[in-house]
Amino acid sequence: IRGPVSQEVLERSVRAIASRHEILRTLFGSERGEGFAEIFSEVTVTIERQDFQEVDHTERAAQVRHFLRTERTRPFDLRKGPLFRVTLLALEPNVHILALTFHRLAADGWSLRIFWKELTLLWEAGGDAQHARLPTLTVQYADYADWQKASLGHGLREVNRAYWTRQLSDTKPPAELPIDRQRLRTRMFEGGVRFRPLSPRLVTDLDRFCQQHSVTPFMVLYAVFAVWLHRYTQESDVV
Structure with a gap:
């Protein structure tokens, strides 16, 4: 400030x-x-x-x-x-x-x-x-919590549990990225934050794309991140 x-x-x-x-x-x-x-x-x-x-x-x-x-x-x-x-x-x-x-x-x-x-x-x-x-x-x-509780009470909880049980039944090991350091044997779950500002023109183009396709910037950027992970891991299901 x-x-x-x-x-x-x-x-x-x-x-x-x-x-x-x-x-x-x-x-x-x-x-x-x-x-x-x-x-x-x-x-x-x-x-x-x-x-x-x-x-x-x-x-x-x-x-x-x-x-x-x-x-x-x-x-x-x-x-x-x-x-x-x-x-x-x-x-x-x-x-x-x-x-x-x-x-x-x-x-x-x-x-x-x-x-x-x-x-x-x-x-x-x-x-x-x-x-x-x-x-x-x-x-x-x-x-919202009351609404969610009511929704789960009508069988949605069991539907969700069954879906994720199927999705995660064949869990893969974490993807291997070509990083310059070895993974720690004991996960510390400590991460860092990197900031990279986007140019005004890119932000404008991103907003226009989102409006045209009825999506949010998060959805687009997350999709780009997923493509980036696929490129370096050669896997379509990344853990």
Whole structure:
């Protein structure tokens, strides 16, 4: 974030989002072996602040990366909550990083897009939900969970289980990619993230293609990734 940042406005904005979305005010637990979810009327939202302004410029990036790696491994207490954390990292007086950490029960990649969009609208409105141009919510995540539970209760669960049992009955070993390092004997399940910006022209062409074929950018990019895997593994069923 480049420019002045008001932590007070940021906290008001995040609280407004939590007030709108029940899943951000939901805690989870178990009793007698049965899981349950409990929705609270409000949740305590506090923006943590980490100051890196006094850190030498040559060391700052490394310390920020270390903090972010540590932050994403901090556990959540499903019974106490909240199941998300917001941290503001100050690099310079007018340069900040806003780090969002969510438990998978509270958000996924799709819902994070909604979070960012609403946060932007609220920030522009000074954290005032009454003046932000926020869309009206007609359903909550619990409504979707009820619908899914009802659907599975009509035999869909057995249909899905039978389908995947057939699909995975002849599971192959993981595909061998021509990488320059040996696989670890013990999987650590730690990955990295690589960012590669697309040119505006390519993005425009991609959007046009998606509209013409009634697909999403994710579907197209995932298909490209699958073709790339096939090219290097020579397999059509990649594990």
